[in-house]
Amino acid sequence: xxxxxxxxxxxxxxxxxxxxxxxxxxxxxxxxxxxxxxxxxxxxxxxxxxxxxxxxxxxxxxxxxxxxxxxxxxxxxxxxxxxxxxxxxxxxxxxxxxxxxxxxxxxxxxxxxxxxxxxxxxxxxxxxxxxxxxxxxxxxxxxxxxxxxxxxxxxxxxxxxxxxxxxxxxxxxxxxxxx
Amino acid sequence: xxxxxxxxxxxxxxxxxxxxxxxxxxxxxxxxxxxxxxxxxxxxxxxxxxxxxxxxxxxxxxxxxxxxxxxxxxxxxxxxxxxxxxxxxxxxxxxxxxxxxxxxxxxxxxxxxxxxxxxxxxxxxxxxxxxxxxxxxxxxxxxxxxxxxxxxxxxxxxxxxxxxxxxxxxxxxxxxxxxx
Numbered sequence: 002x003x004x005x006x007x008x009x010x011x012x013x014x015x016x017x018x019x020x021x022x023x024x025x026x027x028x029x030x031x032x033x034x035x036x037x038x039x040x041x042x043x044x045x046x047x048x049x050x051x052x053x054x055x056x057x058x059x060x061x062x063x064x065x066x067x068x069x070x071x072x073x074x075x076x077x078x079x080x081x082x083x084x085x086x087x088x089x090x091x092x093x094x095x096x097x098x099x100x101x102x103x104x105x106x107x108x109x110x111x112x113x114x115x116x117x118x119x120x121x122x123x124x125x126x127x128x129x130x131x132x133x134x135x136x137x138x139x140x141x142x143x144x145x146x147x148x149x150x151x152x153x154x155x156x157x158x159x160x161x162x163x164x165x166x167x168x169x170x171x172x173x174x175x176x177x178x179x180x
Numbered sequence: 181x182x183x184x185x186x187x188x189x190x191x192x193x194x195x196x197x198x199x200x201x202x203x204x205x206x207x208x209x210x211x212x213x214x215x216x217x218x219x220x221x222x223x224x225x226x227x228x229x230x231x232x233x234x235x236x237x238x239x240x241x242x243x244x245x246x247x248x249x250x251x252x253x254x255x256x257x258x259x260x261x262x263x264x265x266x267x268x269x270x271x272x273x274x275x276x277x278x279x280x281x282x283x284x285x286x287x288x289x290x291x292x293x294x295x296x297x298x299x300x301x302x303x304x305x306x307x308x309x310x311x312x313x314x315x316x317x318x319x320x321x322x323x324x325x326x327x328x329x330x331x332x333x334x335x336x337x338x339x340x341x342x343x344x345x346x347x348x349x350x351x352x353x354x355x356x357x358x359x360x
Contacts, residue, residue: 003243004243004245007249026344072184076257076258084264088339093302094305098315110321111303111306111322115302136278145278149282152275153275153282164203
């Protein structure tokens with residue numbers, strides 16, 4: 002395999018990442034998921050079509066080369082997009098680790114950790130995010146949207162195929178249930 | 181082309197191995213089971229690639245190195261995505277809340293947003309990180325014992341910072357002067 006193909010794939014991803022970074026620093030889009038899909042999937046596709054139309058890049062005329070570069074770009078883009086929500090929302094676990102790490106070598110007591118990590122606020126943020134996609138307000142509460150129902154059913158099927166149960170709320174919060 | 185087809189199927193291979201590992205061995209935690217499965221699938225994928233693509237194929241060193249790097253990056257990116265999806269079903273608060281909503285049909289806001297104290301919730305998270313060997317409690321003080329999750333936290337913190345999110349900025353200010 003020509004090293005050029007590897008370089009093309011990596012460069013395409015890096016360019017898309019830089020555009021995403023620039024856009025986010027200037028003004029974060031309202032629909033972030035859609036914007037990410039446009040930047041990492043639709044935009045490269047349009048560029049490839051444009052280059053093919055111009056017939057300027059020779060390797061694009063070979064379907065296998067095109068597929069090789071596309072697969073590398075897609076694999077990296079999907080891995081990045083799946084990581085993005087973790088960078089966007091604060092994870093309580095990671096926040097606790099960072100707080101404790103900053104106080105090493107002495108560490109922190111539970112009371113000191115509590116002062117730094119606002120878990121109820123994290124839950125409110127989590128609900129806000131869910132409201133954008135999987136759940137909707139109905140009266141004084143929440144219901145699942147059709148997307149939410151589909152996601153949960155797929156999740157149950159996925160875990161059943163692995164022979165695993167859905168982790169209960171008690172496992173995440175052993176002291177008190179969420180409900 | 182065979183190489184691409186094999187690489188595209190790598191998450192399916194990891195999933196099949198994961199099904200076997202989770203049924204045959206209960207020794208591992210769910211996350212560790214997924215990681216072990218991905219590593220086993222990586223060995224299988226390397227053997228498949230060697231047998232179907234690289235075996236008896238005379239190539240220059242530069243081409244061989246780039247092919248190796250290509251396969252390594254694509255396999256790990258795709259299986260990382262698989263692991264992340266699996267991990268979300270294991271730990272994500274969003275997924276968990278959606279699952280509870282599916283069970284109950286309709287939930288009041290106060291049923292979901294925790295109305296109890298922060299300390300109880302923190303205890304749950306602390307137990308989780310201690311069980312994962314990332315923190316240890318010594319004489320009532322929590323200290324770092326593992327580095328894996330800590331490094332992951334640093335990467336996410338850096339990514340969050342360069343994207344312009346201010347998620348951990350208050351944390352940095354606070355943690356500079358911890359009351360130890």
